[in-house]
Amino acid sequence: MSFAVHQLRLFLCAVQFLTRAPTPALREFEPDWISRSARYFPLVGLLVGALCAAVFWAASQLWSGWLPALLAIAAGVLVTGAFHEDGLADTADGLGGGSTPERRLEIMKDSRIGTYGALALGLVLALKAASLATLPPALGAWTLIAAHAAGRGAAVLAMRVLTYVRDIDAGKWKPAPSDLSFWEVLAALTIAALPLALSPGGVVLGGLATGAGLALLLALAARRLLGGYTGDVLGAVEQLFELGFTLGVAASLAWAAGQVSEH
Known part of the structure; x- marks a missing residue:
């Protein structure tokens, strides 16, 4: 199998x-391809983000306010099957809901959604829609592409720095994720950074700082309360x-607009 063909297969696996x-x-699928394909997770994010961006931009030509944002988010949920949600x-x-790492992992295996899950899902989706609705069409479209790519890059980075804590037989990810190499993570982060190079103005710094901050807080909480990560934690x-x-x-x-108005 040539290098190019193998990389294409890994991308299709992702x-x-x-x-x-x-x-x-x-x-000739091999289970380890799932872990090896992680280098292309941000590329999949670029494609999902591009679809959401197209929906947002097109809907913005007809409506204003929340509707384009909600339609864009719905498109992402539809194409991913609510995988990360x-x-x-x-x-x-x-x-x-759990008091010990074992109990927390047991709760996470339950397919039923509880109070904490419903609240987290509702609040995160509502906050994403509300913030996206404040953006003009072009900036909102770019934000969707960048956020989807970089978000999956953050998940790949978490795979590198945290320990997988599921039992191999009990986890949803089979086989258990193998350790990613430095080069695999670097490839993923390079792809994730591509839309950031096209950032309009200085908004990318605010986006990266806030996104990285929230992702880091969750990663630290998962390490303290679970001992590491699971596939569900990567989605979160x-x-x-x-x-x-x-x-x-x-x-x-909003801050830039306020500065302009003051002058």
């Missing part, structure tokens, strides 16, 4: 793992980075 998008069947809800239920990291990035961009824009 698409299959993270989305509901139709892809060709992978011949499910992880956010399970993580909130586990971290909020991605969602909180998306939320923080969108909030940071909206805050930067």
Whole structure:
């Protein structure tokens, strides 16, 4: 198998793992490809973000306010099958409802959603929609692309710095994620940074700082309360980075507008 063909297979594996998008069947599939494909998670995020951005921009030509933002978020949920949102809800239920690491992991395995999960999911989606609704069409479209790519980059970084804590047989991710190499993580972060190079104005700093801050807080909480990460925690990291990035961009824009009005 040539290098290019293998990389294409890993990319298709990442698409299959993270989305509901139709892809060709992978011949001679090896379970370890899921972990090896993590380098392309941000590239999948770029594609998902581009779809959401197209929906947001098109809807903004017809409506203003919340509707374009809600439609864009709905498009992302549809194409991913709520993959990351499910992880956010399970993580909130586990971290909020358990008193020991074992009990928290047990709660996270339960497919039913609890109070903490419902509240976390509702609040995060509402805050993302509210902040996105404050942005003009072009900036909002860029924000969606950048947030989706960088959010998945943050999840890959969490895989590198945290320990996987699920039992291999009990976890949803089989086989258990193997250790990512420095070069795999670097490749993922390089892809995640591509839309940031096209940032309009100085909003990227606010987005990155807020997104990284929320993702870091969750990673630290997972390390303290669980001992490391699970697949659900990675989904929650991605969602909180998306939320923080969108909030940071909206805050930067509002601050810049205030500075202009003062002068």
